Amino acid sequence: MDLRAILAGLAFAFMWSSAFTSARMIVADAPPLTALAVRFFISGLIGVGVALALGQSFRLNRAQWRTIVIFGLSQNALYLGLNFVAMQWVEASLAAIIASSMPLMVAFFGWVVFGDKVRPLGLAGLVAGVVGVGLIMGARLNGGVDLVGVVLCLVAALALTAATLSVRGAASGGNVMMIVGLQMFVGAAALGIAALILEDFTVNWTPRLIGAFAYTTLVPGVLATWVWFWLVGRIGAVKAATFHFLNPFFGVAVASVMLNEAVRPMDLIGVAIIAGGILAVQISRQVRQG
Numbered sequence: 001m002d003l004r005a006i007l008a009g010l011a012f013a014f015m016w017s018s019a020f021t022s023a024r025m026i027v028a029d030a031p032p033l034t035a036l037a038v039r040f041f042i043s044g045l046i047g048v049g050v051a052l053a054l055g056q057s058f059r060l061n062r063a064q065w066r067t068i069v070i071f072g073l074s075q076n077a078l079y080l081g082l083n084f085v086a087m088q089w090v091e092a093s094l095a096a097i098i099a100s101s102m103p104l105m106v107a108f109f110g111w112v113v114f115g116d117k118v119r120p121l122g123l124a125g126l127v128a129g130v131v132g133v134g135l136i137m138g139a140r141l142n143g144g145v146d147l148v149g150v151v152l153c154l155v156a157a158l159a160l161t162a163a164t165l166s167v168r169g170a171a172s173g174g175n176v177m178m179i180v181g182l183q184m185f186v187g188a189a190a191l192g193i194a195a196l197i198l199e200d201f202t203v204n205w206t207p208r209l210i211g212a213f214a215y216t217t218l219v220p221g222v223l224a225t226w227v228w229f230w231l232v233g234r235i236g237a238v239k240a241a242t243f244h245f246l247n248p249f250f251g252v253a254v255a256s257v258m259l260n261e262a263v264r265p266m267d268l269i270g271v272a273i274i275a276g277g278i279l280a281v282q283i284s285r286q287v288r289q290g
Contacts, residue, residue: 004234005231005234005235005239008227008230008231008234009231009240009242009243010243010246011224011227012224012227012228012231012243013243013244013246013247013250014246014250014254015219015220015223015224015227016220016224016228016247016250017096017100017246017247017249017250017251017254018215018219018220018250018251018254019216019219019220019224020083020087020092020093020095020096020099020251020254020255021092021251021254021255021258021259022212022213022215022216022220023083023084023087023092023095023212023216024087024091024092024095024255024259025208025209025211025212025258025259026084026209026212026213026216027084027085027087027088028209029203029204029205029206029208029209030203030204030209030213031195031199031200031201031202031203032081032084032085032087032088032199033081033084033085033191033194033195033198033199034192034195034199034201035084035213036080036081036084036187036191037187037188037191037192037194037195038188039213039216039217039221040076040184040185040187040188040191040221041184041185041188041192042217042221043181043184043217043218043221043222044181044182044184044185044188045181046181046217046218046222047177047178047180047181047182047184047222047225047226048178048181048182048185049181050177050181050222051175051177051178051180051181052178054177056175056176056177056178057175057178058178059175060175060178060179064175064179067179067183068179068182068183068186069183069186070163071163071183071186072182072183072184072185072186072187072190073163073186073187073190074159074160074162074163075159075160075163075183075187076183076184076186076187076188076190076191077186077187077190077191077194078155078156078159078160079099079156079157079159079160079163080156080187081156081187081190081191081194082152082153082155082156082159083095083099083152083153083156085152086148086149086150086152086153086156087149088149089146089148089149090145090146090149090150090152090153091255091259091261092251092254092255092259092261093251093252093255093256093261093263093267094136094140094145094150094153095149095153095251096247096248096250096251096252096255097133097136097248097251097252097267097270097271097274098133098150098153098154098157099153099156099157099160099247099251100244100247100248100251100274100278101129101133101157101274102157102160102161102164102244103241103244103245103278103281103282104125104126104129104130104274104277104278104281105157105158105161106161106164106165106241107122107125107126107281108126109161109162109165110165113165114165118284119284121280121281121283121284122280122281122284124277124280125276125277125278125279125280125281125282125284126277126281127277128273128274128276128277128280129273129274129277129278129281130277131273131277132269132270132271132272132273132274132275132276132277133270133274134270135266135269135270135273136266136267136270136271136274137150138266139264139266139267139270176226176229176230176233177226179229180222180225180226180229184221184222228240231243239282241282242279242282242283244278244282245275245276245278245279245282246275247278248271248274248275248278249271249275252267252268252271
């Protein structure tokens with residue numbers, strides 16, 4: 001793994017984790033589904049525009065169109081949509097921690113459903129991840145965390161897990177930026193319909209809302225997605241996924257700095273255990289493939 005890939009992985013982990021804090025800011029002043037639909041529409045325009053400027057085309061292969069539809073619905077509409085709704089009641093740090101368990105879910109369901117072989121190190125990582133999440137959730141539940149919000153976050157992580165397991169070779173065949181842009185449009189369409197049915201368009205326009213919306217649209221929305229596809233294409237999905245072990249740390253740190261969310265001792269212990277579990281699972285997968 002070269003220096004460019006390492007820097008890209010660190011940047012992706014930070015951008016991905018910071019999205020929960022900016023989302024928490026947005027839903028404080030705007031309806032979540034409407035805000036997310038607009039964000040995806042703008043991100044889609046930017047993504048497709050950049051793709052066309054780079055000479056990419058709409059000529060995609062069958063696997064790429066499948067990736068666009070599955071990730072557009074599962075990642076953008078379900079995963080992010082449910083997280084945005086949940087963060088009306090759940091702290092950004094907790095949402096980030098739950099979402100960070102997604103690599104553990106992928107490894108577990110890959111083992112149970114698809115029969116993927118899991119080495120002892122991977123099994124230890126899965127157990128550690130469960131223990132870490134259990135410690136944090138136990139402390140938060142005792143503190144009166146909103147159960148509906150937690151369930152929405154868990155369902156969101158499961159939706160992204162299903163999408164990840166069902167799509168292979170997402171970055172193959174070129175036109176990466178075009179894929180990024182088009183899947184944004186799929187998410188915008190699905191969330192736009194849901195917003196029209198479920199929400200009232202009432203927005204409290206504040207500088208914080210505008211700044212958070214712009215950041216979420218450009219950085220986690222477009223840049224982080226492009227960096228992820230680039231990273232997967234450069235070093236492979238298994239090695240790229242190793243950087244997910246940083247997500248719990250970055251998620252808690254950014255929420256603490258930007259939102260003044262309390263960091264409890266049990267949070268730190270649980271985050272460290274989850275990060276270790278994710279790293280163990282990913283190292284185990286690298287050893288297996290090697």
